[in-house]
Amino acid sequence: MHSVVAIKQVPDTSNVRINPETGTLIREGVPTIINPYDIHAVEMAVRIKEKFGGTVTVISMGPPKAMESLTECVEQGADRAILISDRRFGAADTLATSYVLAHTIEALLKEGPVDLLLFGKQAIDGDTGQVGPGVAARLQVPLLSNAVMIESFDPVARKAVIHRKIEQGVEVIETSLPALLTVEKEIATVKRASLSNVINAARYTPELWTGDLPVPFDPDQIGIKGSPTIVGKAFTPTPRGAGAILSVAEKGLSKTVADALAMIVEASVVTFQNHDGGRP
Numbered sequence: 001m002h003s004v005v006a007i008k009q010v011p012d013t014s015n016v017r018i019n020p021e022t023g024t025l026i027r028e029g030v031p032t033i034i035n036p037y038d039i040h041a042v043e044m045a046v047r048i049k050e051k052f053g054g055t056v057t058v059i060s061m062g063p064p065k066a067m068e069s070l071t072e073c074v075e076q077g078a079d080r081a082i083l084i085s086d087r088r089f090g091a092a093d094t095l096a097t098s099y100v101l102a103h104t105i106e107a108l109l110k111e112g113p114v115d116l117l118l119f120g121k122q123a124i125d126g127d128t129g130q131v132g133p134g135v136a137a138r139l140q141v142p143l144l145s146n147a148v149m150i151e152s153f154d155p156v157a158r159k160a161v162i163h164r165k166i167e168q169g170v171e172v173i174e175t176s177l178p179a180l181l182t183v184e185k186e187i188a189t190v191k192r193a194s195l196s197n198v199i200n201a202a203r204y205t206p207e208l209w210t211g212d213l214p215v216p217f218d219p220d221q222i223g224i225k226g227s228p229t230i231v232g233k234a235f236t237p238t239p240r241g242a243g244a245i246l247s248v249a250e251k252g253l254s255k256t257v258a259d260a261l262a263m264i265v266e267a268s269v270v271t272f273q274n275h276d277g278g279r280p
Contacts, residue, residue, distance in 0.1 A: 001054025001155050003045035003116040004108060006101055006135070007038035009066040010125040013188050016078025034069045034184065039076070043188040044150065045118050046077035052155050054115075055079040057108065061089060061100050067206050074201040075193040081206035083225060088223050094126070096226035098134025105139060107213045115155060117180040118238070121146055132182035142179040148186040 012031040045056045057080040058073040062065050070081035080230040085105050092100065108114060108275060116138075121130035129145070136143035148170065157178040163170050173272060181187075194202075211217055220226060244257045 001048065001052045001116075002112065002114050003048055003054070003056050003118060004080065004105060004114050004120045005038070005041050005045050005058045005073070005078070006131070007042065007058055007069060008035045008070040008125075009033070009062050010035045010123055015033060016160065027144045032065065032069070034072060035120050035123045035125075037124075037183065039073075039120075040185045040187050041118040041181075041183045041191055042073050042078060042121050044075050044183060044189045045116070045217040047115060047188055048116065048150075048153060049077070049079075050155070054155075057082065059084065059101065059104055060109075061085070061092075061104075064208075067208075070206040071201050071204065074204050074206075075191070075197050077193075077197055081204070082209055083206050084209045086211040088217075089217070091224045091227060093227035093229035094130040094134060095130050095228060095270065096222050098131050098138060099221045099226060101131065102135045102138035103213060103217060105135070107209075113178075114157075115177050117141065117178065119180065119182045121182045121184055129182065132180060139180070142175045142177060143182075144173060144175060145181045145182045147181040177264065198212070221240070245280075265276045 009032050012033050026090045033206050042056070044059060048054075049056050056078045058070055058078045060070055061084045064083070064085055066083055066085070068084055074081055082104070085098060087094070087101055105114065105117065117135070119135070121132070122129035123131070133143055133145065143161045144164050146165040147162050150160040151163060151172065153160045155177070159172050159174060160179065161172065161178060162179075162181065163172050165171075211222070218226075246259055248256045251259065
């Protein structure tokens with residue numbers, strides 16, 4: 001049983017700062033953490049390993065500093081950690097990132113089968129939720145997004161029953177394996193690392209993979225070249241002021257409702273004009 005988990009090292013959101021001149025995130029000197037959703041994906045993979053045996057491989061695309069996050073995953077119980085790092089991958093959007101991660105998994109498939117792929121549902125610095133689905137599409141495996149529970153898992157029959165969150169509630173789906181899950185935090189509560197895992201992590205050095213993989217990259221699909229998405233500007237939203245308080249006791253129900261509707265219409269007109277260049 002082999003599970004592969006993709007993680008991302010992200011800025012600690014409580015310390016995010018934005019350059020007022022460029023409108024971009026200031027990453028220098030900002031503490032980093034493992035993307036919170038990803039750490040729950042690692043925990044789920046470790047629990048599956050504890051129940052069915054096998055191994056857990058954690059992969060991440062990022063700068064050398066991401067080695068720290070990979071080591072934390074080994075503390076949590078992962079067996080192998082791989083950092084995919086190359087200057088050519090810099091400034092990648094979700095399309096280029098999914099391309100690199102999918103190729104990395106294809107390289108792992110040359111070593112042996114992979115039964116389950118786990119991703120956090122989204123990264124807290126971008127909030128797109130696109131990388132996991134992008135990898136699933138490239139590898140042509142079933143995708144189950146927003147997974148909150150694995151009801152049953154049968155590595156012999158190659159099937160699993162997954163609960164996933166949808167707008168109307170929870171959907172229960174039986175899927176074949178291998179499959180890719182993007183998970184919510186409910187998928188597994190993260191446990192404290194055991195002493196043996198902490199010792200293993202202290203002795204372990206994550207593998208460093210560059211652009212030279214068994215499955216060669218197309219240079220036009222990585223980094224800036226492979227990223228059609230351009231972020232024009234990132235900025236801190238203007239704080240909202242206090243809302244108006246209308247009292248039914250003072251004005252009566254009819255007058256209060258009329259005033260509330262008038263305020264909504266006025267706010268909608270202002271918003272429309274702002275988005276439409278001020279045209280009437």
